[in-house]
Amino acid sequence: MEFYVKFWGTRGSIPTPGYRTKKFGGNTSCVEIRIGQELIICDAGSGLREMGLDLVTRKQQPPQGHFFFSHAHWDHIQGFPFFLPAYQSSYTFFVYGTSAEGVRVYDLLSGQMQSSYHPVDFSELSANIQARELSEGKTQIDGIEVDSYAMNHPGGATTYSFAIDGRKTIYASDCEVDAVLANREESLADPQAPRRLPTTMVDFFRDADLAIIDGQYTDQEYLDRIGWGHSRATTLVDLAVAAGVKQLAVTHHDPMQADDDVSRKIAACRSRAERLGSDLIVFGAREGMELKID
Amino acid sequence: MDSEEYKTDTTDPLAESIRPHTDPDTFRPSVLKQTQGPGAPKGFVLGAEELIMGRSSDADIRIDASEISRKHLVFRKIGQEYACTDLNSRNGVYLNGVKIHSAILKDGDLLQVGGAVFLYREGG
Numbered sequence: 282m283e284f285y286v287k288f289w290g291t292r293g294s295i296p297t298p299g300y301r302t303k304k305f306g307g308n309t310s311c312v313e314i315r316i317g318q319e320l321i322i323c324d325a326g327s328g329l330r331e332m333g334l335d336l337v338t339r340k341q342q343p344p345q346g347h348f349f350f351s352h353a354h355w356d357h358i359q360g361f362p363f364f365l366p367a368y369q370s371s372y373t374f375f376v377y378g379t380s381a382e383g384v385r386v387y388d389l390l391s392g393q394m395q396s397s398y399h400p401v402d403f404s405e406l407s408a409n410i411q412a413r414e415l416s417e418g419k420t421q422i423d424g425i426e427v428d429s430y431a432m433n434h435p436g437g438a439t440t441y442s443f444a445i446d447g448r449k450t451i452y453a454s455d456c457e458v459d460a461v462l463a464n465r466e467e468s469l470a471d472p473q474a475p476r477r478l479p480t481t482m483v484d485f486f487r488d489a490d491l492a493i494i495d496g497q498y499t500d501q502e503y504l505d506r507i508g509w510g511h512s513r514a515t516t517l518v519d520l521a522v523a524a525g526v527k528q529l530a531v532t533h534h535d536p537m538q539a540d541d542d543v544s545r546k547i548a549a550c551r552s553r554a555e556r557l558g559s560d561l562i563v564f565g566a567r568e569g570m571e572l573k574i575d
Numbered sequence: 576m577d578s579e580e581y582k583t584d585t586t587d588p589l590a591e592s593i594r595p596h597t598d599p600d601t602f603r604p605s606v607l608k609q610t611q612g613p614g615a616p617k618g619f620v621l622g623a624e625e626l627i628m629g630r631s632s633d634a635d636i637r638i639d640a641s642e643i644s645r646k647h648l649v650f651r652k653i654g655q656e657y658a659c660t661d662l663n664s665r666n667g668v669y670l671n672g673v674k675i676h677s678a679i680l681k682d683g684d685l686l687q688v689g690g691a692v693f694l695y696r697e698g699g
């Protein structure tokens with residue numbers, strides 16, 4: 282079964298268009314995963330708008346789409362009111378969450394479309410949109426095993442894994458992995474020190490072919506943003522290496538980072554992986570890039 | 576490497592006619608500069624709506640090397656940009672060292688196809 286992952290939005294916090302962000306893109310979080318016939322959409326940041334425009338022109342239409350939301354911060358839901366397929370009756374979308382969360386995300390999605398914020402009310406959308414519950418954080422979609430893990434982020438955020446036939450992709454945005462390090466103080470005082478990660482987290486990421494993780498900050502930037510809910514990109518290298526991840530896509534780039542800044546952030550990650558003696562592939566997630574998971 | 580050192584192939588004789596209306600004195604087309612592999616150094620001007628790169632004799636950009644599939648990848652014009660997509664090639668397409676299925680090329684990107692390496696320079 283063919284397994285593709287495509288980045289439609291890789292910017293954190295707020296859309297950041299312009300010449301400074303031309304390479305990695307300025308749209309906020311949105312990742313498309315296609316496994317066989319199934320369409321999975323992780324987060325509905327502003328990148329979802331382009332994704333929707335592309336989806337309606339495809340020759341092969343998915344039977345339905347499955348939305349997984351990390352959380353309902355605005356940069357992860359703001360694209361939804363501009364998602365063209367939501368206005369077309371031929372589409373069915375499921376919005377997943379744990380029972381409380383599912384209702385909450387669904388309510389917040391519809392809430393941002395109340396008349397004070399948006400001219401079209403959620404109830405006027407023609408597509409069939411339904412909330413679906415995860416059972417103990419898990420579900421199955423046509424043979425695809427979906428699992429989840431609670432991440433450290435203000436208000437909480439959920440990380441998802443999608444696995445089939447021994448292939449696994451993880452979407453982890455937003456998260457402050459640095460906040461849960463066992464040697465947090467030491468790792469701040471000495472960035473070279475190994476970062477000790479919670480075993481449950483390492484287990485969740487174990488042997489992923491691709492892990493897409495919020496690595497908004499450089500080591501330097503993070504020192505002034507502790508507790509803001511985002512990781513140092515370099516910390517993700519330690520996580521990926523510990524878990525035997527094959528490819529790490531650093532995403533949720535800070536709006537202040539121009540393309541060259543993101544490239545330098547990734548170069549620091551590659552040096553760290555090399556220093557750890559790992560052949561981990563690290564790259565900056567960028568808009569329009571699509572990977573095939575073999 | 577200086578651009579003068581490249582032999583330049585226009586891959587599409589009609590390319591000039593479908594280029595955007597830009598000041599002809601300053602307009603530069605997008606170019607793929609082959610820096611490694613058979614035939615390098617060499618430059619390929621991108622102008623057509625669609626171009627195939629591969630080992631096949633009818634490929635628009637022909638690279639004669641056994642590790643390159645007959646039709647290895649396709650470049651498609653989207654506005655002023657080019658997207659490249661792997662055509663299920665045997666050895667894959669690498670963008671800045673990462674194996675991709677497809678991507679929109681950006682100035683300065685390095686594309687590796689078998690032993691051939693290309694530097695993409697965006698026109699405008």
Ligand SMILES: [Zn+2]
Pocket residue numbers: 293294310354356357455533
């Ligand atoms: Zn965010």
Ligand SMILES: [Zn+2]
Pocket residue numbers: 352354434455510
């Ligand atoms: Zn957030």
